[in-house]
Amino acid sequence: MWRSLESTGTRFLRGQLVLIAAGPGTGKSMVALCLALAARLPTLYYSADSDAFTQLQRSLSRLAGISLSTAATAILNDGVGAFDDVLNGVPIRFNYDASPSLDLIERLMEGYEEVHGEYPSLVVVDNLMNVQRDDEEDRDGVLTYLHAMARETGACVIVLHHVTGPHNDGDRPIPLSGVKDQVTAVPEMVLTLHKRHDEGQPDLLCVSTVKNRGGSADPSGRRFVELVFEGDRMVIEDQPNPVAG
Secondary structure, X not given: OXXXXXXXXXXXXXXXXXXXXXXOOOOHHXXXXXXXXXXXXXEEEEEOOOOHHHHHHHHHHHHHOOOHHHHHHHHHOOOHHHHHHHHOOOOEEEEOOOOOOHHHHHHHHHHHHHHHOOOXXXXXXXXXXXXXXXXXXXXXXXXXXXXXXXXXXOOEEEEEEOEOHHHOOOOXXXXXXXXXXXXXXXXXXXXXXXEEOOOOOOEEEEEEEEEEOOOOOOOOOOOOEEEEEEHHHOEXXXXXXXXXX
């Protein structure tokens, strides 16, 4: 979707587990949804962190090219029918359980395969902190399960996660060591996000590839790709002349 990321070797590949970590409000959920909407691939999205209204509002904003506030007004006034042409056929199935268990995740995956005859190509888990764990199971164990699921089903599994306290402001590069709970051993790729704001200029979402088994990475997070970010319109896109930090 983002050519500037692909040019650095950052690719979302089927059969692999990807972890995206950022502070609250930085835009990791928007990144995942924009990626799913643009990919137009069969997708199963475990949306524990965002409710149905929020995801419909964001999807409508992104697909119709309207602001989030306009999308919200359309939904609340039952005006979504005017946007049937952009919403119909989007191959994403959402689950809104606020605290999904690994058993639920597995059952929904198997149910998807039974209904559609194949597993989804893309799976999003938003986010790791919301996934139920057994008493003896740590978050590394959850990622180990999701990694095996990616390998066995051929899906690209994207898991969203938080960062440690010093990086919660999201205004500077986040290193690999800044990922909360240090759950970075299992995923093939780990991305961290922060934002840049310069007066009079569009906000920039900075994507640092801090781990990448299949390409270039910088664990310090100081090498990053800048994407134009307009949160009120669900716009995350390449700059006209992409710049790597």
